[in-house]
Amino acid sequence: MMINWNNLDTIASYEELKKVAHVDLAKVMTGANGAERVKKYNAPMGEGLVFNYATKQVDDDVLAALAKLAEETQLVEKFEALYNGEVVNTGEKRRVLHHMTRGQLGDAVVEDGVDKRAFYVEQQKRIAELAEKVHNGEITNAAGEKFTTVVQIGIGGSDLGPRAMYLALENWAKVNNTFKMEAKFISNVDPDDASAVLNTIDVAHSLFVLVSKSGTTLETLTNESFVKDALKNAGLDPAKHMIAVTSETSPLAKSDDYLAAFFMDDYIGGRFSSTSAVGGAVLSLAFGPDVFAQFLDGAASEDVLAKNKDLLKNPAMLDALIGIYERNVLGYQNTAVLPYSQALSRFPAHLQQLDMESNGKSVNRFGEPVNYQTGPVIFGEPGTNGQHSFYQLLHQGTDIVPLQFVGFKNNQMERDVVIQDSTSQQKLCANVVAQIVAFACGKEDADRNKNFEGGRPSSIIIGDQVNPKTLGALLAHFENKVMFQGFVWNINSFDQEGVQLGKVLAKRVLAHETDGALKEFSDLLNI
């Protein structure tokens, strides 16, 4: 099928969508009708998760218009082109193959005689072998002692995703006896970041994972030197304490400075790399290769659903299109991500990068300016903490902020307490349910200061528990949502030219090649 890449404002079904009557959320969510919507507007996801969108400003008419939009913008066909290896990253002229780290969705992609799926699987296998050798004591420090700690050195996509996933599974792994090594992360070029981490670990029993696709990331190389100094000062050989995750063409790839090097390639963007060697090394070392394999299986289960042409059976595409409706028709600028799980404490920070770096663009995939708004600002904190922080604005502020809740029936650590006839876990779940309804329905009060207008849209993803499989499915859902939204906006979600200018200017500042404001600000900061 011929694929057409057109701007959103040239799409006929987008014009139709704008004409569909808006849903009065507070009204439709009251009484029996509200209950019906909760039952009806449910889309099954992978690994037993469900995406419930009863409290979004949609009804059958809006959904029908969104289905037309999905069809006209050929979202599933574009996804097909992507996983079959077409060069959809038009800016950098690259394929986009992160799905292939967890499965083969379509055609084999062979380049220079290498099957890409086989390549990614091979890296997983090599990582698994290394991890097992580290765990069973075949690979040790110079004194023959086991490594107890793994420290990831990376920034951005080499940090946020792996860190969020580690935190999400750390306590689960402890309870399920698959916890192998504690993981720490060094990212910021602020020297206090590396210093603080080094102060909390025993370097003699630490294995460092240096992650940089290009092998040239300033922060990462600087922090590597920091760590090498610490190792040398402790009388240790850095080469026996470091592994690299990089591309095969990077300067790190075949260096004697590392125990081993594992590879990704240009077809996996940093923010999509949690399921590649970037996440694979640290997670396999921390929790064992089996846990990482389950995480990949979870992601794969979600990817398969994203192939479905039926919008109502394709939760990532549905979530994406509802987001487009909110952004481009209803005019909402932000999205808050609110997981009711302490394990997901840094999941919003990862989604913030995933979404804002992918879709914070003003030109289409051909480099032409677009005349409509693209990616929203994403922010969030776990519930119930957020309730006691910024929810005031979400409930009663002058702007409407669409909400993305995530909730789980069970906690991870199997320890709870009954207070006032309910467990903490029940209180946690009761709170997310209460919030959804409070935001949607509001509550009239004669005292306007205590009045809740309602009509504030949200959706919720519900699962049994945060574990490797559900986490993989959850991650893939958002990766695919972001991808589908990029398709609708006709932008390239896979490059990030917006980060370049700052790098260029920082180099000029460090070289003292400055004038004007750049020089004055440099003086203010004593550079």
Add this chain to the structure above:
Amino acid sequence: MMINWNNLDTIASYEELKKVAHVDLAKVMTGANGAERVKKYNAPMGEGLVFNYATKQVDDDVLAALAKLAEETQLVEKFEALYNGEVVNTGEKRRVLHHMTRGQLGDAVVEDGVDKRAFYVEQQKRIAELAEKVHNGEITNAAGEKFTTVVQIGIGGSDLGPRAMYLALENWAKVNNTFKMEAKFISNVDPDDASAVLNTIDVAHSLFVLVSKSGTTLETLTNESFVKDALKNAGLDPAKHMIAVTSETSPLAKSDDYLAAFFMDDYIGGRFSSTSAVGGAVLSLAFGPDVFAQFLDGAASEDVLAKNKDLLKNPAMLDALIGIYERNVLGYQNTAVLPYSQALSRFPAHLQQLDMESNGKSVNRFGEPVNYQTGPVIFGEPGTNGQHSFYQLLHQGTDIVPLQFVGFKNNQMERDVVIQDSTSQQKLCANVVAQIVAFACGKEDADRNKNFEGGRPSSIIIGDQVNPKTLGALLAHFENKVMFQGFVWNINSFDQEGVQLGKVLAKRVLAHETDGALKEFSDLLNI
């Protein structure tokens, strides 16, 4: 002087402000003019900090209009009314006295024969005495061993501020030999939060600080029980391991369940309580009372500046009014807080509560709806991490997001490495300088995908180092900024009725008193 509380859209100087020509930021920041602006648009803050607003969309005309607006809205007079004890929290009919925890800015406020300043100082003194007894071993566990860890149990204002301040000073205290006890925090009702913290500490040597003004916060009482169970299971007497921070009228105040109780009152909102006993107990235990006293001094130095009627010499008021201009005239919806310091990793999360809970309101202080936008969405992460995450959208997205940078000339831990002729600290500073100029000036490129339009406004607060005094000044700056903005919008920044409905509905869910959507969602979550 008679104070008039009027809505912003009735203010004559607001109408004038809207007519002032907009500044073309990219244009004015180029060349010698840009350099001049950096020198000129600097406002000294407390403790050697400076607020530089050269890269905001202002010029002398805009500033003159803002000064008129400040005068007409009587911002300094309103602040005076506040610190002199008037009931400016109109919703809850309360005074607002958090400034008094760090100084006496005006009249004595005496209530029921108690001088409020003396009351707050007395609590500080009692906390200092307790902390010293804990540190010198006069107060120990039952086995006569010193406490090594302090664990704060609180949520929202009893968590975010103290936690952010602790993290900001933890490494500074270690380097400066004032580190006394490690602090941990339990906040979420998710039972995994408490379980995870309990797994990392030695309860026998831990002192718990239970913080709840009302003594009825669900999350906090639940987590208290959690902790008490853990203490009992370890054969320990909880009453020997817990102190309370609460109001004198709360059920916790005179309970035998605590070693001691320290008091705040209704005149200090949770999000403004970092300088009260809420922050005082944990910070004095962690770092010693002297460090907490320095923190208060830093805040006090900033409060004094907020009394200045000259807008250009009142950095908090200036920051506030520029924010109003951006929100209500230029139409920007969000603000990103971007501290270039790993120590400030959770400072944006604290500001998120401070700002969004204070000013996320749709009614004025008399309970009447307002016809203009109020508090923005606040989000942020430390730089340089954010550069590799969401800055893409900030540089090239379709919405303009005003930016609040914070940068320091020196790091805290006095350990650094030279790579490519510069230290990490220099790289950190070079990056923030580069970003400010990149956002303001942009850079043309024939390839539109690599084009930077610029014109994206930011300000920066610059200091020597994150230490107790500068941290106090920084905190007070933002507290006062939020207060001034609330005055301009004519809203009550000191209540939070928007959090109530969720609490009511959560209780109904737990009591199974549900119908409609509430019942259906409860079923989905297995409650």
